[in-house]
Amino acid sequence: MLTDAIKSDIQSAYSTFLKNRQLRARHGQRLMVAQIARTLGGIKTCSDGNRTGGPHICAVEAGTGTGKTLAYLVAALPIARARDKRIVVSTATVALQEQLMMKDLPDLQKHAEIHFKYALAKGRSRYLCLSRLEQSLEVSDGEQAQTTLSLFDEWLQTNTSKDAIALYQDMAQQYLSGKWLGDRDSWKDSLEEPTWRRVTTDHQQCTNRRCSNFSACAFFKARNDLDDADIIVANHDLVLADLSLGGGVVLPDPKDTIYIFDEGHHLPDKAIDHFAGSFRINASLQWLRLLKKSLTDLNAELGRDEMIVRQLNQLPEILNTLEAELAECYRLLHAITQFSPENMDRDVRPVYRFEKGIVPEALVAIAMNLKISFASLCQKLEVMVKQLKDAMDPDANSAIGKAEGEQWLPLATMLHARAVSAWELWSMYSQPQAEDVMPIARWITLQNQQVDIDLEVSCSPISAAGTLASKLWQPCFGAVLSSATLTALGTFDRIRTRAGLPEDADCLVVPSPFDFNSNGVLEIPTHACDPTQVELHTQQIVRYLQDEVDDKLGTLVLFSSRRQMKDVLEQLPAKMVNEILVQDELTKQVLLERHRTRIDKKQGSIIFGLASFAEGIDLPGDYLRHVVITRIPFSVPDDPVERTLSEWIEQRGGNPFLQITVPDASIRLVQAVGRLLRTESDTGKISLLDRRVLTKRYGTQLLNTLPPFRRVVC
Structure with a gap:
């Protein structure tokens, strides 16, 4: 329970920090501290410290300027200490990790006058x-x-x-x-x-x-720091990888961990990506043929180990079978997809999606054969990997030497990992799609393979809710999700559904300290057209940039389409193009550095960016005075995962546009407008060049979820 002693520790740390930094308490921040403390402090435990009941998940939406990092750290740390638990702070971006390690955590240590240890966790790679x-x-x-x-x-x-x-x-x-x-x-x-x-x-x-270098290993030296840390900074991918291995492999055991997911709105999509799979047929045939060609060499090098020789002698039959099965699969997929390589260009790859995730019976049969063959290959390679690892153990009495083990293990494990990945994918393709069960998205993509073409076979879950519920929320001691965009259209329904949050999860929206009405303007030009009229909309963007953008200010222009961004660049006068910094032509870091340098020199600067520039870009003050959003950021209509999810919702009588497309666009739009005001003193303008916010019913919903900027229709 949240004892008086814990409350006192939280209040003392918070007030001491504010006093030493000469800061005023922010209303939203205080609300956030209180909610996190109530949730985590209210977790019921048994005598051995394991969670037995009570709400243990807290989701808090807090806009820019709330000071959410201080709020979740100062609330969670005293509770974690009192419960003998450790904190894992997980982020979606390297930039936030660096901010935590270089600024936020040292600041908390110094100014809150509390002692704790912290460390950064990364994967071996x-x-x-x-x-x-x-x-x-x-x-x-x-x-x-x-x-x-x-x-x-x-x-x-x-x-x-x-x-x-x-x-x-x-x-x-x-x-x-x-x-x-x-x-x-x-x-x-x-x-x-x-x-x-x-x-x-x-x-x-x-x-x-x-390993002979274990005592000097960089990874295990860093791992030792984790063992002593009260707070571990990680990223969503590493947390998901650790959980997929059972938890407690790199990070602490989930039952002894309080997870804090900053940028928590990314977690469901990260989880979906983590459990997706792909397989390129020609590329896989290449490494299988290389393995077949190398068997004589492998026998010569590792022939002293009878167990390895036994596996190698069984590989030719398996590899011959796989070659024949993959050739048959390639022919069938070409017949199904009827791809035309002439349709390929640098930005677009032809995609064939299996509706509702259902694949033809002939492909299911081939997938079953491939699953069995790759299972056999996995088994043989797994034995070889074990024997090579044993060769490095002085107590194992191996027939091959330690040097040979170290030399050949990386190749054996790489081949084994590829075989396991292939087995997993073909296992997912060999499962007939059952009725009334959420489908798996399955699709084929035509890819360039050096000078030739290749077929990439892909599959993905359409929801991570079940996985996150069973592997994260259920075993963990407690968790906090925090972001500026956890709600969609004013509710937490989207994050609850997609992240599989428990029904009793506590959810709260805290107010931002910014004066949006005084400091920012949301402008919707009356001559803005419907972006479905692509050519007219492109021309309108060109006119607006020429007539309305002040080339002496810091400006960010956000596009939803790479093709439209290129078309706009081609139609703008050369003099203006020379002043524009374009995503893809430079790395993000270099582009932002050049932008800041131009502004510092009072030159003005314009950035052209896509979705990745609509989030996580921090350009305070003069670095950004004008954000131009070319259209409502609806998701790409041909995304295989989104389309399969839409079919599933339709099949169950729902409306995917209202249930998925609009809420997702709402979150992206809030993120995009959030680029403008980064501090309480920032001012500027947002221009939305999409008439649908005025003419469509969902337009009002989208506008009402945005911060209360002063609105101008001009």
Whole structure:
């Protein structure tokens, strides 16, 4: 229960922080602190500290300027300590992680005058693997790599150039001297994915204590910091990965954890993506044929281990079967999809979606055969991985040496992971779609495969509610979701449904401290047209940008379509185009730096961006005075997951446009207008170039969910 002692600790930390920072208490922030304290403090437990009942999930919508980070930290930390639990703060973006680690948590420690330890959690693939680094440098010293390893390195486009070797030597020197902690994000320069992939590892490849470099391992050094931390900063992907492994693998055990999901509105979509799968037929045939070609080499290198030899001897039959089955599958999919490669361009890939997730019986039969064949391949490769890991254990009495084990394990685990991924996908395709059961979205995409084409087979759940309920909400001790956009059209129904929140979850909207009516204007031009008239709408955007945008101010123009953004650029005069910073032409970081530099020099600057620029962009003051939203940000109508979900809702008598499309657009629109005012003193204007907010019934709903800017129809 929320004891007087815990209440006193929360109040003391909060008031001390405000006093030391010379800040005034914000009404919304105080409400947020109180709600989180009530929920987490009210959790019932048994004698061993495990949760037994009571609401344990809290969702709080708090707009920019509320100070939600301080609110959830100062409310949760005293309760976690009193209950002997640990806090995992999970974010959707690297920028917020950095803000927590570099600013928010140190500030709380210093100004609230409370002592606690905190650490940043990352997956293994963000850290240097010393064993992989040694292997890369051994090759550079003149030792000829085996044919098989060379073939797979070439297929994976792994970088073994002189420049890469020089980079690896620099990495070794920097790490061993203590000047670098071994994580990718703190390396002094950007790293290309193929170059980094050669010197990192993952959960499956890592041999933990069996590794000769275990005591000096960058990942396990960082992991030790987690063991002592009261607060662990992670991201949604890492939390989901840990939960899918059963929980408590990298992060603390869920039953001993209070999760705080900042940017919590992203969690359902992140979970859907996490459990989606894809399989490229020609690309997979390539690695299967490479494996088949390498069997002689593998036998020569690992032939001393009878168990491995037994697996290798059974692989030719499995690989021949898979080649035949995939060739048959490729022919069938071509007949079903009837794709025309001439329709492909850089931005659009032809997609064939199976309506309601139902695939033809012939494809179900092939998928069943592929599931069985990949299961056999998984079994053989799993045995090989175990034997190679045993070779690295001095007590295992292995027939092959530790050096061979370290050298061949990365290849074996990579092949095993690919086989498992393929088995999972074909398992999902081999399941006939049952009636009255939420379908799995299934679709085929035509892809470029170097100089040839390929068919990518994909599937995805259409909802993560059940998964999150069983793997997160049910086992965790407590959780807080926080975001500026948890409600849609004024209710929490969307996040409750999509995230599978318990029925007794506490939900609260707290007011923003901003004076929206005085500081901001929402403008809807009367000559704005319906964006479904694409050419006319594009021309209208061009005219508006030429006539109404002040080129001396910081401006952000948000598009829902990459094609329309390009069309607008092509129709604008060259002089204006030269003043525009365009997403895709520069990295986000470089683009924002150039924008700020221009504004600092009083030059004015215009950014053209897509959906990723409608959220998470922080440009306070003069850096952003005008936001132009070209259209209501409805989701792409041909997204396979969204369309399958729409069919499911229609089948059950619902209206997918009103139940999904409009609420989703509402959240995106709130995020987009949220780019304008970032501090209480900011001022500016938002222009919405979409007439539907004035002419359609849902337009009023969308406008009513926006902050109370002064509205002007001009």
